[in-house]
Amino acid sequence: MKKILHISKYYYPDLGGIESVVKQLCEGVTTYHNIVLCYSSDRQSSVTEINGVKVFRAGIYANVMSQPLSLGYYNQYRKIVKQYDPKIVVVHCPNPFAYPMVMMFTPRKTKVVLHWHSDIHDKGHAYNVIRPIESAILKRANLIVATSQRYIDGSKRLQEVKDKVKVLQNGITTADFNQRPEDAERIEKIRKEYKGKTILLFVGRLIPYKGVDKLIEAEPFIKNDVQILIAGEGYFGYFYRQYAVGHDRIKFLGRLSYNEIRQYMWAADIFTFPSITKAEAFGVALAEAMYCRCVPVVFSIEGSGLNWLSLKGETGEEVQLGDVKGYADAIDRLIDNEPLRQKYAENARNRVIELFSDKAVTETAERIYSNL
Numbered sequence: 001m002k003k004i005l006h007i008s009k010y011y012y013p014d015l016g017g018i019e020s021v022v023k024q025l026c027e028g029v030t031t032y033h034n035i036v037l038c039y040s041s042d043r044q045s046s047v048t049e050i051n052g053v054k055v056f057r058a059g060i061y062a063n064v065m066s067q068p069l070s071l072g073y074y075n076q077y078r079k080i081v082k083q084y085d086p087k088i089v090v091v092h093c094p095n096p097f098a099y100p101m102v103m104m105f106t107p108r109k110t111k112v113v114l115h116w117h118s119d120i121h122d123k124g125h126a127y128n129v130i131r132p133i134e135s136a137i138l139k140r141a142n143l144i145v146a147t148s149q150r151y152i153d154g155s156k157r158l159q160e161v162k163d164k165v166k167v168l169q170n171g172i173t174t175a176d177f178n179q180r181p182e183d184a185e186r187i188e189k190i191r192k193e194y195k196g197k198t199i200l201l202f203v204g205r206l207i208p209y210k211g212v213d214k215l216i217e218a219e220p221f222i223k224n225d226v227q228i229l230i231a232g233e234g235y236f237g238y239f240y241r242q243y244a245v246g247h248d249r250i251k252f253l254g255r256l257s258y259n260e261i262r263q264y265m266w267a268a269d270i271f272t273f274p275s276i277t278k279a280e281a282f283g284v285a286l287a288e289a290m291y292c293r294c295v296p297v298v299f300s301i302e303g304s305g306l307n308w309l310s311l312k313g314e315t316g317e318e319v320q321l322g323d324v325k326g327y328a329d330a331i332d333r334l335i336d337n338e339p340l341r342q343k344y345a346e347n348a349r350n351r352v353i354e355l356f357s358d359k360a361v362t363e364t365a366e367r368i369y370s371n372l
């Protein structure tokens with residue numbers, strides 16, 4: 001069987017949008033034998049097998065501007081390429097530390113695919129160092145896939161190589177978000193804990209582009225009786241917790257397990273997803289919430305695929321970027337209009353099933369890979 005090597009920063013059980021996408025592709029594209037090379041979140045190198053996928057983890061010695069650094073990454077890559085001779089190497093971007101490695105140690109016969117999850121943002125002068133390396137890997141790539149045509153059209157980097165860019169939408173493993181028999185009791189307990197209040201949920205990393213500060217700023221303008229639950233961790237977590245002091249309707253849940261995320265999404269009424277830059281290229285958590293009939297409220301972001309995932313006036317509410325009063329008004333509008341909320345909930349779930357389920361995504365991926 002032909003082999004695909006996926007190069008990612010991290011992999012399951014580490015949680016995150018890109019990690020979910022890589023896992024879905026590895027387990028769903030069964031016409032190839034899938035292998036993963038990633039960094040180790042505990043800094044220890046290891047080799048494991050997860051659901052039939054061999055995972056090589058390289059220990060890191062530093063982390064600079066969200067980029068892990070690891071000499072073991074390079075050593076492991078050379079060994080894997082020599083031992084397994086993959087037909088395709090898929091680099092999940094951004095991951096600039098991996099680009100020289102791929103260019104130096106990948107045979108010319110091997111097809112290189114860049115899975116372009118997002119452009120590099122907010123790195124300032126450091127990007128001047130990264131840009132030539134990024135240009136080189138874009139030139140070496142046989143194919144580049146991005147999450148939506150909207151994102152491709154808004155990316156200056158992808159426009160430079162648009163003739164070899166295709167759309168491969170992100171998606172979710174729907175079975176992971178179907179309610180389990182044991183979920184009913186937990187969902188009811190969550191709802192009772194907040195005594196009939198409308199539950200607003202955020203799930204994601206606590207980092208600047210996720211816009212959690214905008215959600216905190218919107219809270220005083222929400223007229224209805226609500227409870228805002230913020231799930232996740234990140235290097236901006238301390239700042240957000242301090243910023244929310246005095247906002248009694250906001251509670252931080254910390255990091256949740258996959259099972260807990262599913263249960264909270266089914267328990268919540270509205271999914272607040274206030275990302276503020278196109279670094280949010282898609283929004284896997286948004287798709288998960290939509291599948292769980294948790295109606296989204298988002299900002300309009302030029303060039304981001306999230307406004308293609310959730311459609312204004314069809315699957316949820318969309319607000320002008322940065323308008324926190326408008327964001328609060330959209331939440332109140334959903335709470336005050338139960339039929340509208342139910343309509344959005346049904347439409348949102350159906351849209352994910354049709355376009356962003358694991359079945360839809362892996363069928364597209366297999367078609368793309370087979371044409372290389």
